[in-house]
Amino acid sequence: MAIPDRSVLVLYGSETGNAQDMAEELGRLCARQHFRTQVDELDAIDLSALLQHGLVVFVISTTGQGDMPHNSLLFWRKLLRKKLPPGCLAQLRYTCFGLGDSTYVKFNWAARKLIRRLENLGATTFFENSEADERFPDGIEGAFSTWAGRLFDHLLVEHPHPDCLQPIPEDSILPPRWSLAPALDAIQNRYNGVKKVEEPLRTGPPPSRLLPIPDGWDATLVENKRLTPMTHWQDVRLVSFDIPIRAPGDQLQCNPGDCLTIYSKNFPEDVDKLITLLDWQSIADQPLDLTLCPSLPRGLFTPQPCTIRNILLENVDITAVPRRSFLRSISHFAEDKDQRDRLLEFTQLDFIDEYFDYATRSRRSILEVLEEFHSVRLPAHRLLDVFPLIRGRDFSIANSGASTSATPSSEPSTTTRVDLLVALVRYRTILRKPRQGLCSRYLASLAVPSRLSVSHKPALSPIHGPANARRPLVAMATGTGIAPVRCLVHERLSHPDPGPMYLFFGNRNRTADYFFEDEWEALERAGRLKVFTAFSRDQDRKVYVQHLVRREALLMAELIPQNAIFAVCGGSNKMADACKEAVFEPYKEAGDAVAREKELESLTWWQEIW
CATH class of the missing domain: 1.20.990.10 (NADPH-cytochrome p450 Reductase; Chain A, domain 3)
Structure with missing residues (x-):
């Protein structure tokens, strides 16, 4: 009798590291049952490798607007090739765990798209697929732990070791x-x-050595300016870098929605x-x-x-x-x-x-x-x-990435300026010592003209370009969520005859945290932008962005049939949900609800929440 193939391939598509951490944990889980286990990112694997393992486990998060994570795009393109014959993955036995956030319109789409494509190519599951939601009471961690425990029991019963070896107990450490x-x-x-x-460095700021980031860029800090008053509770910085060309013809190009990744x-x-x-x-x-x-x-x-x-x-x-x-x-x-x-x-x-x-x-x-x-x-x-390793931290680029040059204007530009709007993370918990984010502390320590290695992460769901610039734009942003909106506004203004633009911006106080106020007022005076502001702490009754949007229901009803782009950016999931309700509900109530519901399904709703 043939010995069962006891090899398990665990693959992850991860944007912030959660899916990778869980894939590593599943690898250890399988190793305890004496499986030959390989854990890797999706882009590192050829499709043929899927058929070289007895079982394959996918752990994949959804990013952006229902997109695949960046480290799975190459794999996904391979899987979508039209020349792949039906049934080519008939030998594949897999299971999939999806990570998502139900406040996004396309919840867990990456996992669902992957499962659908695997099924189309003949693959079958050996264990039930599952999805986790950031909004669960126990978060993604709780859902994953429960699912992983059931998977361990399933493997123990359905895929026992041919020599009846018992699992390596939890109190025994695995080989590194x-x-x-x-x-x-x-x-x-x-x-x-x-x-x-x-002599080792034991005090002072972090070391200044440039890291060998694959496909990275050498950036020079040219501004690290606090925008909020010193008396304000939050330190928000405009952090600007100049990024020179890497080689002739290889200059950084930035688009709205792109991120610059900082390695703390x-x-x-x-x-x-x-x-x-x-x-x-x-x-x-x-x-x-x-x-x-x-x-x-x-x-x-x-x-x-x-x-x-x-x-x-x-x-x-x-x-x-x-x-x-x-x-x-x-x-x-x-x-x-x-x-x-x-x-x-x-x-x-x-x-x-x-x-x-x-x-x-x-x-x-x-x-x-x-x-x-x-x-x-x-x-x-x-x-x-x-x-764990330090992972790069993504920051939405806050400008159009305009080129600059240290040489006379007749010479071609050699440097790209990149602005980031960074709220330094500092807060208190039940512990006595205040908490501070690693990247926040690192950025705060950098002095002009520090050099560091960065990388560029392009947007996966673009809403820029000449055709999109002619469409109306309704941007709803709170706090540092104004960064990608500013980039989008800059880009639209670079095209002839951009469509009308409406900005709904909210924060706590006008005098303390109305970011880029001078820019917005200048554009409004020029008739190129209409601005609505909500500063929740400036009056007794709190007013938020969604309240202003709902007040403009007639304007929304006028823009929706014009194929407008709706962009929601900020750090609050509740705010994103409330803005969507403020747009959708009055529109459906003012006409044929069924017909308008169908119309809203095709609406461009671009969301960037962190």
């Missing part, structure tokens, strides 16, 4: 997927016992504290040859020479809220039994509320966890296997 052991072992031999290193770094004092906690002082500053390691995780952008301290400063996110998988991993290295038991308790599904209270709701950092569970002695070679 990525190990620094070869590089660490080589230190003594390479230097024959004499290890000369430079840690502060030396935090890294030094972690090195001390884990007792890595003797090896932290020894040069590492990472080429000796058989494999390294995607997203590890490490210049040479490299040390453990460099990796911690530039690549490892020690300020992230720890996932349950991280707590489980470090529990194996807790020398104190009570601390080990407590860490394991956080990872149990029955105690998920305690995990949320301890980590998620309080926004406790990995560094703070290691300070509390001080008996943890993680071996340095497991650094990359246990700690």
Whole structure:
């Protein structure tokens, strides 16, 4: 009798990292049942690889306007090729877990499109597909944990090991997927016992080395200006970069909806504290040859020479809220039994509320966890296997990316100016120490003319270009959500005869946070833009953007049949829902509801909520 194929391929399409984290967790789940497991991003896989594994698990998030994540677009184009014959994936047995947010119009469309296409090509499921919603009471984490637990039980029953091997228990640690052991072992031999290193950076701002970002750009900070008054509770910055051409004819081109990705770094004092906690002082500053390691995780952008301290400063996110998988991993290295038991308790599904209270709701950092569970002695070679990497943070570009030149005007432009509108994240939880975002702290520390490596992320659902510029635009934005709207307005004004534009902007106070007020007023005086503002704290009765939109129901009813573009941008899901109701409900109530409902289905509703 043939031995069943016990290989599992886990593939992820991830925009912010959630899907990737869950795919890694599923990989560990399958490894505990002795499956040969491979975890990778969708774009790294050829279609033929799908048929080389007994089971395939997809974990995919939906981004933008029902779009596939950027690291799955190449795979998706391959899957859509017309020359693929029906039934070509008949041997594929798969399951899919989708991540989405029901406040978006096209909820979980990426997973649904993927499933539909796989079915068209003959693939069948071996386990029920599932979807998670950011709006669930337990969030995506709760839905995933429940589904993953059922998947584990299913594999145990339906795909038992032919030699009756029992799963590797949770209290036994798996071999590392990525190990620094070869590089660490080589230190003594390479230097024959004499290890000369430079004096490590232990205080001050993060290091200024440029990271080798694939397809990255070298950016120079030219402005880091606070827009809100010093007395205001929130620090909002206009952060501007000049980005030169990489080669003749290779200049950055920006469109509305595009993002610039910033790669943050840690502060030396935090890294030094972690090195001390884990007792890595003797090896932290020894040069590492990472080429000796058989494999390294995607997203590890490490210049040479490299040390453990460099990796911690530039690549490892020690300020992230720890996932349950991280707590489980470090529990194996807790020398104190009570601390080990407590860490394991956080990872149990029955105690998920305690995990949320301890980590998620309080926004406790990995560094703070290691300070509390001080008996943890993680071996340095497991650094990359246990700690999450710093992921690039996407910021909507706030201008049209106009070109500039340091040479006389007759010369071609050599630099693209990029503006970002950044609200520095600082808040309080039940913990005494105020919380601060890693990227916020990093950006606040940068002084002109700092240089850093960035990358450009194009919009997947474009609403720009000459044809779109002639359509009416209704933009509804709150706070820093005005950034992509400003970019869109700039781009439309660059075309002849743009359509009418209406801006509904809301924030707390006109005097404190009316961003780009002078620009909007100048455009309104010129008759090129109509502005409606709602500053909720400037009067006793709070007025929000959606209230102003509903008051203009007649204007909305006039614009909808003109194929208007509706753009909603900001940081509130409730605001997005309320704006949609303010547009849709009066329009349906003023006529044939059924006919108008159908008309609204084809409406261009572009939403950017974070």
